[in-house]
Amino acid sequence: MNPGSSVTPSSDSDTLELSGQVLHQRAWRMPDLVVYQHAPEEWWVAPLDEELPLIRLNRMGASLLGAMDGRATIQTLLAQFGKWVCGPDRKTGRWHLERWSLPRYSLCYFGTEAPSGHSVHAKWDLLLQRVRERWHENAPTDSETQLHEFHRQGIHGHQGHFELIETTVSHLFREPCDALQGSSYGRRLAQTLKQLGWWTPKPRRVVEVGAGLGYVSQEMARELASHERRGVEYLFLDLTRPFLTAQVQVAQQAGWSAQAIHADAERLPFADGSVDLIIDNENLADMTPLHLTPQELDTGQGTTSQHQAALELLRRLRLSLDRPYPNDAIVNYGAIMFLMETWRVLKPGGHALLIEFGIDQGWPNPVRLPGHTEYEVQFSHLRHVARWLGFREQYCPLPQLLSIRPETHVLCTGAAYAIRRFCEAEGRPFAIRAYTHPELEKALGDMLPRLTGLHYHQVLDPAWFGLWDFKALLLEKPGGFHRPAYHESKGFRWYSQR
Numbered sequence: 001m002n003p004g005s006s007v008t009p010s011s012d013s014d015t016l017e018l019s020g021q022v023l024h025q026r027a028w029r030m031p032d033l034v035v036y037q038h039a040p041e042e043w044w045v046a047p048l049d050e051e052l053p054l055i056r057l058n059r060m061g062a063s064l065l066g067a068m069d070g071r072a073t074i075q076t077l078l079a080q081f082g083k084w085v086c087g088p089d090r091k092t093g094r095w096h097l098e099r100w101s102l103p104r105y106s107l108c109y110f111g112t113e114a115p116s117g118h119s120v121h122a123k124w125d126l127l128l129q130r131v132r133e134r135w136h137e138n139a140p141t142d143s144e145t146q147l148h149e150f151h152r153q154g155i156h157g158h159q160g161h162f163e164l165i166e167t168t169v170s171h172l173f174r175e176p177c178d179a180l181q182g183s184s185y186g187r188r189l190a191q192t193l194k195q196l197g198w199w200t201p202k203p204r205r206v207v208e209v210g211a212g213l214g215y216v217s218q219e220m221a222r223e224l225a226s227h228e229r230r231g232v233e234y235l236f237l238d239l240t241r242p243f244l245t246a247q248v249q250v251a252q253q254a255g256w257s258a259q260a261i262h263a264d265a266e267r268l269p270f271a272d273g274s275v276d277l278i279i280d281n282e283n284l285a286d287m288t289p290l291h292l293t294p295q296e297l298d299t300g301q302g303t304t305s306q307h308q309a310a311l312e313l314l315r316r317l318r319l320s321l322d323r324p325y326p327n328d329a330i331v332n333y334g335a336i337m338f339l340m341e342t343w344r345v346l347k348p349g350g351h352a353l354l355i356e357f358g359i360d361q362g363w364p365n366p367v368r369l370p371g372h373t374e375y376e377v378q379f380s381h382l383r384h385v386a387r388w389l390g391f392r393e394q395y396c397p398l399p400q401l402l403s404i405r406p407e408t409h410v411l412c413t414g415a416a417y418a419i420r421r422f423c424e425a426e427g428r429p430f431a432i433r434a435y436t437h438p439e440l441e442k443a444l445g446d447m448l449p450r451l452t453g454l455h456y457h458q459v460l461d462p463a464w465f466g467l468w469d470f471k472a473l474l475l476e477k478p479g480g481f482h483r484p485a486y487h488e489s490k491g492f493r494w495y496s497q498r
């Protein structure tokens with residue numbers, strides 16, 4: 001299958017017809033393919049689509065995989081392996097050749113040239129990205145309301161959601177790990193809040209918006225002493241009901257006085273000036289996008305009442321929008337509404353920490369994930385709105401906020417997903433995390449030597465998780481008390497006027 005060719009399977013039964021030009025193409029195994037030797041004569045590989053069963057191969061099947069090195073044509077492979085049984089399920093080489101290059105399998109690439117140029121890896125990465133995006137095509141769901149529908153109705157349980165559907169940075173670093181020098185994501189956030197003086201005095205009412213499974217609250221509780229948590233009301237606000245149950249349970253076990261509110265962050269159910277601290281982690285890209293046309297932007301006339309309201313708001317905010325306008329101009333309308341709500345509900349002197357992936361220039365792009373589409377956050381727009389509202393703002397890349405050790409090497413996330421599937425089939429637990437090699441050794445024990453194709457990235461390498469694309473926006477609503485700040489050293493208190 002060529003990335004530009006017309007093969008776009010839509011159902012399980014789709015296969016690539018092995019005829020015509022295809023026969024003259026050559027086959028390359030995907031470079032990040034992980035192979036697991038389950039038994040002396042049985043090897044497993046995992047198709048990209050979790051819905052498809054693992055591919056189980058015998059020695060003939062493993063040889064077929066080995067032969068996909070860019071030298072043999074499909075015709076040759078078909079002649080050599082086509083009629084032979086390639087695995088314990090009795091599927092033939094032809095059956096495998098008809099499927100492995102399809103996006104849902106993504107085990108190999110068929111083409112006339114290797115997907116390599118100046119940098120082999122860069123080209124492969126692009127190819128994989130295109131293949132994966134095509135597989136995730138959510139065309140019918142790329143609407144302005146799909147995200148609310150997905151969070152209100154599309155998530156039925158929390159088990160596995162962040163392992164399969166949307167793995168977040170905070171999920172990868174949810175527990176103490178090498179990449180954070182033995183710390184965890186939530187602990188680092190708590191340390192940062194304390195360093196910023198946001199816990200002096202401690203907030204009385206904290207709202208965590210879109211907290212997923214609640215790990216950030218758990219780890220924050222571990223970082224803060226019990227007297228620092230005493231008297232703090234920790235509220236979870238989420239659109240997904242099943243997550244709220246998990247959040248409250250985790251937070252209460254960790255020592256918070258916690259409660260859940262089922263609501264939409266774009267319309268916060270709090271009185272004006274009633275919240276001290278808002279934490280919103282990897283959720284802005286889930287908020288309502290508006291798809292505006294160049295004509296709507298040029299004329300200021302919206303085609304729906306929501307578009308009209310948005311256009312009036314953009315004009316009021318004096319947001320400068322890049323020209324020429326694209327045909328599908330995406331505005332992070334929900335995130336802007338949330339920011340305005342944040343201003344309204346925060347007390348004078350209150351704070352907000354917003355973290356998400358995004359861009360600083362141009363127009364947001366859709367990011368297709370299984371079952372839903374998210375949108376890059378245009379941070380220069382959000383920062384402009386924050387200043388327009390009156391916030392004092394600070395902004396930095398997330399790795400800087402977390403002080404991530406750049407030299408750490410972590411397991412490719414694609415490999416982690418494949419290992420998870422192998423472990424599941426073996427009846428062994430395995431959680432998706434940012435594993436260094438020693439951490440993986442500890443997690444897998446005797447299984448590790450039977451895995452080949454594992455590779456590690458520098459944690460800040462864009463090819464790993466694109467951590468530099470994640471940004472932190474730190475906001476303060478002016479008007480709080482100006483308390484003398486002090487630090488203690490050798491029994492003395494050193495005061496400074498803030």
Ligand SMILES: C[S@@+](CC[C@H](N)C(=O)[O-])C[C@H]1O[C@@H](n2cnc3c(N)ncnc32)[C@H](O)[C@@H]1O
Nearest residue numbers: 168170210211212238239240264265281282286
């Ligand atoms: C990508 S997850 C991030 C979860 C968690 N903070 C993390 O970093 O792993 C997005 C979270 O925001 C919630 N969410 C999405 N849209 C929301 C909205 N409009 N209002 C409130 N919560 C929302 C989802 O249910 C989910 O808990």
